[in-house]
Amino acid sequence: xxxxxxxxxxxxxxxxxxSEQGVVASAMVSRxxxxxxxxxxxxxxxxxEARLGYRNLGAVAVSLGPGLFSGMRVGVATAKAVAQxxxxxxxGMASLDLxxxxxxxxxxxxxxxxxxxxxxxxxxxxxxxxxxxxRMTEYRVEKPGxxxxxxxxxxEEVLLVGNGALLYRDMFEExxxxxxxxxxxxxxxxxxxxxxxxxxxxxxxDFDSPYDLKPLYLRQSARRIRWDRIRQERSA
Amino acid sequence: MSHRALVCSTYSAEETRIVGxxxxxxxxxxxxxxxxxxxxxxxxxxxxxxxxxxxxxxxxTSPTFTIVHEYEARYxxxxxDVYRLNxxxxxxxxxxxxxxxxxxxxxxxWGEAIAPMLxxxxxxxxxxxxxxxxxxxxxxxxxxxxxxxxIGKVQAMRSTAETLLNAAALHSDGPRFVVTPEPHARDHxxxxxxxxxx
Numbered sequence: 001x002x003x004x005x006x007x008x009x010x011x012x013x014x015x016x017x018x019s020e021q022g023v024v025a026s027a028m029v030s031r032x033x034x035x036x037x038x039x040x041x042x043x044x045x046x047x048x049e050a051r052l053g054y055r056n057l058g059a060v061a062v063s064l065g066p067g068l069f070s071g072m073r074v075g076v077a078t079a080k081a082v083a084q085x086x087x088x089x090x091x092g093m094a095s096l097d098l099x100x101x102x103x104x105x106x107x108x109x110x111x112x113x114x115x116x117x118x119x120x121x122x123x124x125x126x127x128x129x130x131x132x133x134x135r136m137t138e139y140r141v142e143k144p145g146x147x148x149x150x151x152x153x154x155x156e157e158v159l160l161v162g163n164g165a166l167l168y169r170d171m172f173e174e175x176x177x178x179x180x181x182x183x184x185x186x187x188x189x190x191x192x193x194x195x196x197x198x199x200x201x202x203x204x205x206d207f208d209s210p211y212d213l214k215p216l217y218l219r220q221s222a223r224r225i226r227w228d229r230i231r232q233e234r235s236a
Numbered sequence: 237m238s239h240r241a242l243v244c245s246t247y248s249a250e251e252t253r254i255v256g257x258x259x260x261x262x263x264x265x266x267x268x269x270x271x272x273x274x275x276x277x278x279x280x281x282x283x284x285x286x287x288x289x290x291x292x293x294x295x296x297t298s299p300t301f302t303i304v305h306e307y308e309a310r311y312x313x314x315x316x317d318v319y320r321l322n323x324x325x326x327x328x329x330x331x332x333x334x335x336x337x338x339x340x341x342x343x344x345x346w347g348e349a350i351a352p353m354l355x356x357x358x359x360x361x362x363x364x365x366x367x368x369x370x371x372x373x374x375x376x377x378x379x380x381x382x383x384x385x386x387i388g389k390v391q392a393m394r395s396t397a398e399t400l401l402n403a404a405a406l407h408s409d410g411p412r413f414v415v416t417p418e419p420h421a422r423d424h425x426x427x428x429x430x431x432x433x434x
Contacts, residue, residue, distance in 0.1 A: 069331030118333045219333070221324035225349045234274070 001058035001202060004043065004082065005194035008035045008075035009067025009095040009215075010114060010163065015042040016191035017050060017057070020199055023192045025050040030188070035074040043082075054086055061198035063189055064092040065216045066122040066139055067114060072215035080210045089207040091198045094216060096139060098189035099162045100126040101197050103182055104133045108157045113164035114189075116141050121164035122218060123147055132197070141218040144168035151179055163187040242379040242390050243414045244397070245366075251401060252278040252363075252375060256285020258397035262389040263290070265311045266338040268355050270347025273363030278375050279345050282361065286343065287313055299345065303330065312337070317345035327353060357383030359390070 002024075005016045013035050016026035025046035029038050047053060062079035065072045076092075083090045099112040110126040110133065121144050125137040142150075144164070148171050151158050160172055161182030172179045201207075246252045263286070271279045284296040290309035299305045299317040307313040314335050321327055327350055336342055336355065347354055348362075359381055366374035381387045394413055401412065 068334055069329075070334060073331075116333070118336065120333075217329060219328040221328060223324040223352075225318070225322055225324065227322075227349065230346075230349055234272075 001199075002052070002056055003059045003061050003195045003198055003202065004057050004079075005061045005063075005191040005198065006039065006043075006075050006079045007063040007095070007098065007189050007191040007194050008039065008071035009063050009065040010071065010188045011068070012188035012190075013038055013042075013071060013075075014188075014191035015039065015046055016195045017046045017052065018192065018195040019058075023195055024052075026192050028190070035071045036078075039074060039078050054082070057082075057086060057088060059083075059198070059202050060088050060090045061194050061202075062090065062092055062213070063095045063098060063191075063194055064213065065095050066116070066141065066218050067095050067189075067215075068117070069215070069217075076213060076215055080213065083210055089202065089205075090210050090213060091201045091206070092208045092213045093194055093197055094124075094139060095189040096122060096124045096162075097126075097133070097135065098193045098197060099186065100124070100133050100135075101193050102186050102190065103159060103161050104128045106159050108159040108180065109136075109154065111147075111151065111158050111160045111165070113144075113147065113160055113162040113168075115162075115164040115167050116218075119143060121147060121168065123162075123164065125158075132200075139216060139218055144171050148172055148175060151175060154178075161186050240381075240387070241416050242394060243416055244377040244379065244394075245412050246278070246375045246377060247371070248373050249278060249281040250404075252281040252377070253285035253288070254400050254404060255377060255393070255397045256282040257289035258285075258400055259389070259393040260286050260289035261396065262392045263311070263341050265340060267341050268336065268347075268358040269341075269343045270351075270354060270358060270360045271343060271345050271363065272348050272361070274365070277363035277365060278377075279363060282363070282377075283315055283343050286341075287315075290341070304335065312340040314340050314342045315345075316342065316347075318350055319346045324350060324353065357386065359386045 002017060002019050007014050012030035014028040016023050018024055027042040027045050060079050060083040062076055096112040100110045103110055112124055114122045116122045120141050122141050124135055124139050126133045126135050152175050157178055159180050165181050166187055169181050244255060273279050280298045287296045287307050287309060292307040292309040294307055299315050300319055303317060305315040348360060362378040364376040379390045381390050
């Protein structure tokens with residue numbers, strides 16, 4: 001089954017087409033183009049270069065973040081449009097899972113860390129399991145300092161991977177030998193990993209409804225804007 | 237700490253635009269400006285002044301119903317209006333954290349309504365209609381700098397605006413700028429840690 005994978009939740013956007021036999025085409029960009037300018041031409045490029053057409057696709061996999069809003073919106077909307085137009089099944093995966101999946105050949109605990117802007121990071125902890133990874137914590141958004149404390153309090157060695165780990169590496173490296181920082185090659189979630197990781201779910205027919213799929217928004221606030229109070233203050 | 241606010245009077249939308257244009261030379265990427273004031277107070281006129289002076293070619297219109305407008309200029313300009321939003325969650329869901337891009341100049345109408353989400357250093361501008369119902373076009377612009385660099389920027393804006401307004405030979409009687417300490421100004425210190433800068 002040929003799967004189209006779309007990953008646009010970080011500043012590095014990518015598209016890949018592949019099956020259980022491997023990825024047949026992919027495209028990636030990490031600066032310049034807006035996602036909406038990149039995405040459809042990139043899909044066309046991958047299809048054309050691999051001598052394929054939309055009709056050859058069997059499923060669509062999309063990264064739901066956590067990540068940057070602008071990218072996630074374009075990615076999820078485009079994936080839904082392609083899937084619905086061609087009546088293809090869809091699966092949504094988390095960006096942090098993709099980052100952790102690529103470094104699964106370690107005995108250490110994996111912590112995937114992506115930059116959330118404004119001095120915050122998205123993160124989750126994983127351990128390798130036969131054939132993949134197992135997530136051990138919820139997806140969270142935190143200040144890097146809070147995460148550093150969380151890592152320091154763990155007894156085991158941790159491999160930190162993702163652009164958030166690189167951005168705040170000084171903070172994490174203060175932890176000494178307990179934390180190792182992953183390299184740039186693994187800093188961003190990649191559509192190729194998305195395709196690979198989506199296949200088991202597609203074979204199980206563990207699909208997501210395109211109506212239910214939405215980006216993972218981790219920032220929460222219960223505060224109301226007090227317009228009543230603002231108006232009162234202004235008329236005073 | 238009491239705020240030192242600069243109060244500026246303008247007598248037409250054109251003058252409000254000139255004051256906005258006078259602020260533009262000191263604006264740098266990453267700057268955040270909050271504008272508050274009722275409908276017709278001149279928020280959009282002020283932003284027009286800023287944007288045109290920064291070289292924006294597309295006409296600036298009110299983002300009240302569209303929420304976000306982006307303009308290409310010397311630096312990217314993001315013009316937001318939170319007036320139609322009711323909760324901080326809606327502001328998050330807009331991708332607010334990403335609009336506060338260090339490469340852009342961000343102007344937020346009614347930004348003070350979401351003060352805890354603003355960077356600590358920003359310029360607050362409040363716009364009021366004159367109390368005198370006779371002078372329908374008169375506006376009072378109150379500049380409240382938050383952060384030391386904004387004090388200098390507001391001073392620079394003042395001297396530019398005085399020169400430009402005189403050159404335009406618009407309205408000349410009465411003091412146009414007044415500096416007032418505002419001991420009773422609203423307290424803008426952040427009540428929660430939400431959205432704070434490091």
